[in-house]
Every structure is written in structure tokens, then in C-alpha cells.
Amino acid sequence: MSEPASIQHLLALRAQGFRMTPQRVAILRVLDECGCHLSPSEIHQRAGEMIPNLTETTVYRNLDFLAQQGLVLIAHVGSGRIVYESAAHHHHHLYCRHCGFSVDINHEELAPLYKHIQDKTGFILDTSHVTFFGVCPQCANKENTKEN
Amino acid sequence: MSEPASIQHLLALRAQGFRMTPQRVAILRVLDECGCHLSPSEIHQRAGEMIPNLTETTVYRNLDFLAQQGLVLIAHVGSGRIVYESAAHHHHHLYCRHCGFSVDINHEELAPLYKHIQDKTGFILDTSHVTFFGVCPQCANKENTKEN
DNA sequence: AGTACTATTGTTATTTTTCACAATAAGGAC
DNA sequence: GTCCTTATTGTGAAAAATAACAATAGTACT
Known part of the structure; x- marks a missing residue:
């Protein structure tokens, strides 16, 4: 079984000078595998299991980046916090x-x-x-x- | 000239047991008069001119309340912060x-x-x-x- | 493999947003 | 006006999100 579509998509971004870091891959993978809404801190927690000293800051930055690139979706839940989900859904x-x-x-x-x-x-x-x-x-x- | 529609609306909420506090009125008035997007801290700043020791916490709480009651609108700007505007618009x-x-x-x-x-x-x-x-x-x- | 370039990360500090709880004051009844 | 009830406020502290900057590590090139 090859990489999921999202990772392929991420690879394509290299052509534009962006990089495929383990942190970025892990964050995307977490969202892909969950297939549901996740808050930044939940994402940090799960991705942190693959990337030992992953920072919250990095998670926020990458969610922003991935959203801009269209790989993840921002969902405004209720009248409050922002959660994210894989663009596959x-x-x-x-x-x-x-x-x-x-x-x-x-x-x-x-x-x-x-x-x-x-x-x-x-x-x-x-x-x-x-x-x-x-x-x-x-x-x-x-x-x-x-x-x- | 009578009160703006939003204030009338707020008065109507008394029937449901909610109260019309000066803080609440000021916040609503700021949004009404501006007619544009404002961030919570901008709102705090402007409303604070009418209500000397208005708290940020109170602003957040009331924006939440007013949004729930449909008197103000939440606008999700860009991929970031939340701003508010009067529901008149x-x-x-x-x-x-x-x-x-x-x-x-x-x-x-x-x-x-x-x-x-x-x-x-x-x-x-x-x-x-x-x-x-x-x-x-x-x-x-x-x-x-x-x-x- | 080694080098250079620079996107990305972690660090540290700051700002923004939320929470819990006691004090206050709005609104109704008298 | 005075009293009572309780919605709402301010306070103090915590959590979430952002910013600036030096250190790190992908990527393309040789």
C-alpha cells in the first residue's frame, strides 16, 4: 500500500520550494488517520507520539500552512475555537x-x-x-x- | 431619535430573564456605531471609554452572549482570529x-x-x-x- | 558524500482567550 | 424606596495562540 493521497500532495509542494519535514508529515498523517475534527492540542498530542519533542508552535504553524495549501480544512466549531480536519473529507x-x-x-x-x-x-x-x-x-x- | 434597533432587541431579552447592563449596552453600541469588523480587544478599548473599568473577560463573555442571541455576528477572518460585527449588517x-x-x-x-x-x-x-x-x-x- | 541555501524548527517571551469563584448590581415584588 | 433573587461582573490565574530570532535540517547542486 502506497502513501495516502495527502502525503502525495505534500510531496508535490516540494516543486514550489516547500519542504517535507517529519513534523509536517506526522501532523498530516494524524488528521488523515483520524478522519475527524481535531483541535491543535489534540493534534500536538497525537503527532507528538511520532515526533518526540514536537512543539505546539510548530503544530500551529503547520496547521496554518497546510490549511493555506488546501491539505487540511479549518472548521469553525460553535462560536469558539478552531479545529482542523483532513481535506479528504x-x-x-x-x-x-x-x-x-x-x-x-x-x-x-x-x-x-x-x-x-x-x-x-x-x-x-x-x-x-x-x-x-x-x-x-x-x-x-x-x-x-x-x-x- | 430613539435607541437603535439593536438596543431595542436587547431590551426584549429582559423578558427572558437576561439583563441589560451598561457593559452589554456599550459593547453593542460600539459595534453598531462602527458598522464594521472589530476584534475583541478593539471592542474592549472603545467600550472602555464609556465604561471605565471594563474587563476583557466581560467583553469576551458578552460577545459570546450577543452572538448566541443573534445580535452580533461572528466573522471568521482569514485563517486566524475571530472578529465581530453588528447583526445589522x-x-x-x-x-x-x-x-x-x-x-x-x-x-x-x-x-x-x-x-x-x-x-x-x-x-x-x-x-x-x-x-x-x-x-x-x-x-x-x-x-x-x-x-x- | 559534501556544500550551500534557506525553509522550518525549537526556544523564549508575549498576547489572546478562557476558567472558577466571590462580589456586585439589575429587575421584579412589595 | 427597600428587599430578594440571581444574572452578570471583576479578580486572579491558567490555558491557548502568536511573534521574534537564532539554530537546525531538508533540498538541490556538484
């Missing part, structure tokens, strides 16, 4: 701002909008992470009954 | 992840998508802030010329 999130319940939204749902915005602005849009906020059905019910 | 952002250039997107552009998601998930979506990331035309050109 193309979906978005919808959060209830009352109870925190979340729903995945497939990227296909956004495709028409993306096309529209691209045509209109000339930007090439990342398929990266978008987070929507709202009120879930249960909480909406509670609000209504309270008001009536 | 209903637009979204598209950022170039290379140069940071940004474009406003009117909420109307998102309306069809919002309807679609609401129908499908049963959520009631906030009109609050959504940020898209992409590559602006200039940067896209640079990338292409580099590759060829």
Missing part, C-alpha cells in the same frame, strides 16, 4: 446555536452556490469547510412553546 | 487565502441555499455570517503562470 457543518447539535452537509448541496459565486466574483473557491449556524427543530419547538 | 465574506483580499457577498445570494438546507434539515438557519475561502483572480493568474 469534503463536507460542511450546520450547528444549532442553542444545543450544539450538528448536521453534516454534503458539498454537493453547495455546488450551485459555489458556481454562482465563482462566476460573479472571479474567485476560485476552495471546497474547504463552511459552517452554518441555526436553530435545530427541537430547540425551535421549545422557543415557540415558550412564547405562546 | 447582513452580508458574508469571501477571502482569498493567498493575499487576504476580501469581497462581500450579499445575503440574497445565499437565500436559495438557505431555503434548501432548511427544507432538508428542519433547522432554522441564522442569517448570520458565513465566510468562504478561495483564490482571487490575481493570485490564480500568478499560480497558473508559475506552473506553465
Whole structure:
């Protein structure tokens, strides 16, 4: 079995003068293998098992770098901290701002909008992470009954 | 001239047991008057002129609260810090992840998508802030010329 | 293999953001 | 106005995130 796609992608970055350091590879691998959201400190912890004295600073820097390069996605969870996930997973999130319940939204749902915005602005849009906020059905019910 | 709409909104929250403190009013007023993005520390600075010994902690707490109540919007700028803006301004952002250039997107552009998601998930979506990331035309050109 | 270049790392210090808890003050009832 | 309840504040301390800079180590070249 060869390297996962993300690592291949990382290799490609060498052509642009970027380097493939063990720290960078480890961070990417952690996100790949998890396939879920991870906070910087969680990533630091897991990647630290492969890279003995990995620094938090380095983790932050690389998450930034990998996000810029499109290899990882930034997910704005709730109204708080930022978490990251491998770009292999193309979906978005919808959060209830009352109870925190979340729903995945497939990227296909956004495709028409993306096309529209691209045509209109000339930007090439990342398929990266978008987070929507709202009120879930249960909480909406509670609000209504309270008001009536 | 009566109070701005946001303050009226805040008054309405009293019915739910929340309180209208001078700190809260000041923070909301700062965002209203600015009409633009402000970081928590900028907000603290400006609101601090009205409320002598206003704490950073209080600013953070109230921004959180006001965002939850839908009175202010959270805007995720670039891949970094969170900034806030008054909910009076209903637009979204598209950022170039290379140069940071940004474009406003009117909420109307998102309306069809919002309807679609609401129908499908049963959520009631906030009109609050959504940020898209992409590559602006200039940067896209640079990338292409580099590759060829 | 050895060298040079420079992207990237670790270090140290600083800033930003959150937390826990006692003190305060907003709002309702009298 | 006074009293009561408790949401909200400030305080002090911790955790998370960023910045500057010298040391390290990928990468391309020979």
C-alpha cells in the first residue's frame, strides 16, 4: 500500500520550494488517520507520539500552512475555537446555536452556490469547510412553546 | 431619535430573564456605531471609554452572549482570529487565502441555499455570517503562470 | 558524500482567550 | 424606596495562540 493521497500532495509542494519535514508529515498523517475534527492540542498530542519533542508552535504553524495549501480544512466549531480536519473529507457543518447539535452537509448541496459565486466574483473557491449556524427543530419547538 | 434597533432587541431579552447592563449596552453600541469588523480587544478599548473599568473577560463573555442571541455576528477572518460585527449588517465574506483580499457577498445570494438546507434539515438557519475561502483572480493568474 | 541555501524548527517571551469563584448590581415584588 | 433573587461582573490565574530570532535540517547542486 502506497502513501495516502495527502502525503502525495505534500510531496508535490516540494516543486514550489516547500519542504517535507517529519513534523509536517506526522501532523498530516494524524488528521488523515483520524478522519475527524481535531483541535491543535489534540493534534500536538497525537503527532507528538511520532515526533518526540514536537512543539505546539510548530503544530500551529503547520496547521496554518497546510490549511493555506488546501491539505487540511479549518472548521469553525460553535462560536469558539478552531479545529482542523483532513481535506479528504469534503463536507460542511450546520450547528444549532442553542444545543450544539450538528448536521453534516454534503458539498454537493453547495455546488450551485459555489458556481454562482465563482462566476460573479472571479474567485476560485476552495471546497474547504463552511459552517452554518441555526436553530435545530427541537430547540425551535421549545422557543415557540415558550412564547405562546 | 430613539435607541437603535439593536438596543431595542436587547431590551426584549429582559423578558427572558437576561439583563441589560451598561457593559452589554456599550459593547453593542460600539459595534453598531462602527458598522464594521472589530476584534475583541478593539471592542474592549472603545467600550472602555464609556465604561471605565471594563474587563476583557466581560467583553469576551458578552460577545459570546450577543452572538448566541443573534445580535452580533461572528466573522471568521482569514485563517486566524475571530472578529465581530453588528447583526445589522447582513452580508458574508469571501477571502482569498493567498493575499487576504476580501469581497462581500450579499445575503440574497445565499437565500436559495438557505431555503434548501432548511427544507432538508428542519433547522432554522441564522442569517448570520458565513465566510468562504478561495483564490482571487490575481493570485490564480500568478499560480497558473508559475506552473506553465 | 559534501556544500550551500534557506525553509522550518525549537526556544523564549508575549498576547489572546478562557476558567472558577466571590462580589456586585439589575429587575421584579412589595 | 427597600428587599430578594440571581444574572452578570471583576479578580486572579491558567490555558491557548502568536511573534521574534537564532539554530537546525531538508533540498538541490556538484
